[in-house]
Amino acid sequence: MKKALISGMTGQDGSYLAELLLSKGYQVFGMVRRSSTLNDDRIRHIKDRVVCVQGDLTDQSSLDEAIRVVKPDEVYNLAAQSFVPVSWNQPGLTGDVTGIGVTRILEAIRKHKPDTKFYQASSSEMFGKVQETPQTEKTPFYPRSPYGVAKVYGHWITVNYRESYNVFACSGILFNHESPRRGLEFVTRKVSHTVAKIKLGLAQELRMGNLDSQRDWGFAGDYVEAMWLMLQQPKPDDFVVATGKTYSVRRLVEEAFSAAEISLMWEGKGVDEKGIDKRSGKTVVSIDPTFLRPAEVDLLIGDPSKAKRDLGWTPRMSFSDLVSCMVHEDMARLKSK
Ligand code: NDP
Ligand code: GDP
16 A cells, blocks of 8 residues: 655645545555644545654755655645735745755655655746746746745756655646635635635625736646646656636626626725715625735736646636635535525
8 A cells, every 4th residue: 555645634635645646546644743733624534544643844954754654656846925914024944844844755755765856836926927828837937936936946846856866856847726625814715715605695895906917716626636647657757737827806706706696896986984885775895905016926827738738637627716716615505604
C-alpha cells in the first residue's frame, strides 16, 4: 500500500486530495498544526480513515520527524499562508511559511527519505503583472504581493532540489480553484455565501473590492487529480493547471445572483442604509475601498496544453456550474442551520 503525506490536509485542496488518494487505496497521513480549537470541518467525514501527524512548516524538527516516521512514497506540500491580502499584513510570516517552509520540507525529504516524490503547490499569483497571455510554464514570473513572491521562492527551490539532489520534485502552477469548501475570505466563496444569505433574508447587501480583475477559475476537485497525475509520470516536471478561460469579478457576482434568482443593482443614488434601492427594492452591490489591494493582479488566464498532452488531464466543471454549485451548497448549509 502506497503512503502519502499531505501538508495542509485541513485546507480546501488537502481535503479533496485526501479523498482522492483514499479512493486510490493509499494510506493517507495528514500533517496538522496545533490549534486551540479543533479545525477539522473539511475532513470530518474521512477522519477515521486518515492518520494525523503533528507538524508545522515553520518547525524543522517536526517536519524531520514526520518524514522519518511516516517514510512516505509521496509528499504533497499544500500548506501555506494562502490569502493574498494577509500577505501584506504579515509579510514575514508569509515568507517563512509559504516560502522557506518549502525548503524545510525538502530538507526533511533529502535527509530522511530522498526517494520520496514531492509535489509543490505553486500558484498563478507568481505571474502577477503578466508578461504574456495566456500564461504557460515558460512565462516569466512577476509577482505582485508578498504571497506571490514567497510562491516564486517555493517554486524555484523545488526545481533546485530536483536539479541538485535528484529529488523527484514537481511544481504544479495552479490557477484559482474553488469549491463549496473554499475559505470564506476568497472572492468566490464570499460572493456565494453572501448571495445565499441574501436569498434567505439573512443579509441585504454585498460589499466588494475590484470588480474588474479577471481570473481563470476552476473546480478544486478537478485540480487535485492533476497533482496526483504529476507524481505518476516517469520524470518530474512542472505544469500549468488551468481552464484556459477567464471571467471578471463583476461577471462572478452577476452569475451568483442569477444562480440564486435574485435581481441585483449596482451601487447608485437612492440606496438606503441597508443597501436596498429605495425605488425598486432590489439588493445592491457596492464598492468598499477596504477590499481594494495595494497592487492588483489584473488578468490571469492559463494555458493547460502541457497538462492535457502529458498528463491527459482536463478540467470538467464549467464556471457557471461551479458558481451555481457553490451558491446552492451555501443555501443548503444555511437552511440546515
Ligand atoms: P487553504 O488556505 O484552504 O489551506 C491551507 C492549509 O495550510 C491549511 O490546512 C492550513 O492549516 C495549513 N497551514 C497554514 N500554515 C501552516 C503552517 N505554518 N504549518 C502547517 N500547515 C499550515 O489553501 P488551499 O487548499 O486553497 O490551497 C492549497 C495550496 O495551494 C496552498 O499552498 C495555496 O497557496 C496553493 N494554491 C491555491 C490556489 C487556490 O486557488 N486554492 C491556487 C494556487 C495555489 P489550518 O487549517 O490549521 O489553518
Ligand atoms: P487571489 O487571486 O488569490 O487573490 O484570490 P481572491 O479570491 O482573494 O481574489 C480574486 C480577485 O477578486 C482579486 O483580484 C481581488 O482583488 C478581487 N476581489 C474583489 N472584491 C473582493 C473581495 O471582496 N474579496 C476578495 N478576496 N477578493 C476580491
